[in-house]
Amino acid sequence: MKIKGGIFEKEKIIRDNSQHAIEICSVFKCFGNVKAVNGLTFNVEYGEIFGLLGTNGAGKTTTIRMLTTLTKPTEGKLYVAGYSVDKNPVDVKRHIGVVPQQNNLERELTGKENLVLHALLHKMPKNVREQRIEELLSYVGLDDWADKRVQNYSGGMARRLLIARALVHNPPILFLDEPTIGLDPQTRRKIWDLIQLMNRAGVTVMLTTHYIEEAERLCHRVGIVDHGELVALGSPEELKTSLGNYCVEFLNKEGTERHFFPTRQEAYSYSEAYDCDTAIRRTNLEDVFVEVTGREEG
Ligand SMILES: Nc1ncnc2c1ncn2[C@@H]1O[C@H](COP(=O)(O)OP(=O)(O)OP(=O)(O)O)[C@@H](O)[C@H]1O
Numbered sequence: 001m002k003i004k005g006g007i008f009e010k011e012k013i014i015r016d017n018s019q020h021a022i023e024i025c026s027v028f029k030c031f032g033n034v035k036a037v038n039g040l041t042f043n044v045e046y047g048e049i050f051g052l053l054g055t056n057g058a059g060k061t062t063t064i065r066m067l068t069t070l071t072k073p074t075e076g077k078l079y080v081a082g083y084s085v086d087k088n089p090v091d092v093k094r095h096i097g098v099v100p101q102q103n104n105l106e107r108e109l110t111g112k113e114n115l116v117l118h119a120l121l122h123k124m125p126k127n128v129r130e131q132r133i134e135e136l137l138s139y140v141g142l143d144d145w146a147d148k149r150v151q152n153y154s155g156g157m158a159r160r161l162l163i164a165r166a167l168v169h170n171p172p173i174l175f176l177d178e179p180t181i182g183l184d185p186q187t188r189r190k191i192w193d194l195i196q197l198m199n200r201a202g203v204t205v206m207l208t209t210h211y212i213e214e215a216e217r218l219c220h221r222v223g224i225v226d227h228g229e230l231v232a233l234g235s236p237e238e239l240k241t242s243l244g245n246y247c248v249e250f251l252n253k254e255g256t257e258r259h260f261f262p263t264r265q266e267a268y269s270y271s272e273a274y275d276c277d278t279a280i281r282r283t284n285l286e287d288v289f290v291e292v293t294g295r296e297e298g
Pocket of ligand 1 (some may be wrong): 056057
């Protein structure tokens with residue numbers, strides 16, 4: 001995958017009085033009796049890769065759908081690029097790219113035609129859009145597939161095309177809902193590289209994931225959501241440190257028991273008191289996830 005110079009050069013964003021790329025202020029979303037989102041408040045800063053991590057049904061997709069103008073909150077306010085999602089949805093749409101969880105590409109069209117269609121929806125002039133599309137197809141490594149129909153693409157290729165499509169109109173903020181769901185490990189790594197390259201080129205990224213490894217490897221900051229509530233927020237390092245950087249782990253009759261300590265020495269002293277086999281290791285984000293949600297997997 002190649003980065004061509006200048007493809008992420010951005011127009012200057014005129015923001016109201018916001019310093020944040022994304023602001024979520026006391027947001028609730030109910031579907032009947034189900035509180036899909038239950039009082040979320042946090043910001044995403046310009047330049048970040050921010051990950052919303054949670055189990056299935058935690059409220060991640062609903063949050064992305066509200067931020068990207070697809071559904072309205074029951075209560076609360078959302079701002080993207082300084083614009084109110086409620087009052088200025090058209091401005092919000094101009095400033096965002098969205099990679100949905102489901103592949104909604106036009107399968108009968110070629111990769112290039114899909115991008116042209118998106119550019120036309122954003123009223124991009126022909127000379128600008130042609131160059132941009134060529135550059136993006138090369139950027140996501142699909143130049144050789146540009147004129148082939150999407151129905152012949154693999155899952156990983158379709159995901160790369162979805163990312164290219166989201167970037168056609170040069171948005172400063174990109175939302176990705178479960179960007180690597182269902183992909184094999186090699187393709188997943190390629191998508192991670194692509195997200196990191198985009199971010200280095202200046203794009204602010206907010207993604208959802210239920211893969212803890214994805215959040216730990218990719219995200220500058222992570223918000224862990226459970227039953228629609230934010231239960232932890234910080235960089236992976238901050239979250240691990242807050243729990244204790246060293247873990248003593250051993251098996252008892254009920255299952256695996258874990259205890260956390262700030263230093264290896266304290267962990268070692270604790271483990272010495274036990275007769276059974278104990279392991280001392282560095283704390284990881286999965287430990288944080290289990291502690292704050294009470295669940296074993298993302
Ligand atoms: N349109 C809808 N109508 C009714 N309930 C909904 C609707 N959309 C979401 N929900 C419910 O809201 C809760 C949160 O769903 P959401 O899709 O936001 O979770 P998620 O964290 O994105 O999970 P997943 O990874 O499975 O998509 C779930 O209980 C879900 O069943």
